[in-house]
Amino acid sequence: MAILKIARMGHPILRTPAEPVADPRSPEIQRLIDDMIETMVDANGAGLAAPQVHVPLRLVVFQAPGERDQGGLDEDERFEPTAPLTVLMNPKIEVMDDKRSAGFEGCLSVPGLRGLVNRPDHIRYSGVGRHGERIERLARGFHARVVQHECDHLDGILYVQRMDDLSQLLFESEIKHWVKPSEEDM
């Protein structure tokens, strides 16, 4: 296994749409998955997409808590490092209803920053797992947010591009100063 170099915002690989994984069970893909997991854990991330390690394939790994109705603005504070690990290839996302929620996101490719992003709160995602098995799950809250964030990387999109209000882009060290806007402003 190896810790891979993470591309940072500005590198063209992060703007490039990724290609489907042709053979999820191939030794090359299995090695890439191991390396991505090691890299994510080493960097203390909740998720990692292959383009972030300079590989333009539709593959993401993430750790998200199971189905929970979380909501609220402090979802990212509820990240659990012991949450189950998911490997997802060639994913598809379907939005289940109109409800959206705002939560702070960070990204290993945008180090040091956090931004408030509004996203659909309830999704169904599907794809292929590391052993070629089909994955299909409903997700809400932080789980849904992580999946959407990681899958956006496969389309060359960073969370900053999803922000409605760039005044809500902060350094992590300054987040203690953040004041929750009233609901009408969200």
Ligand code: NI
């Ligand atoms: Ni990211």
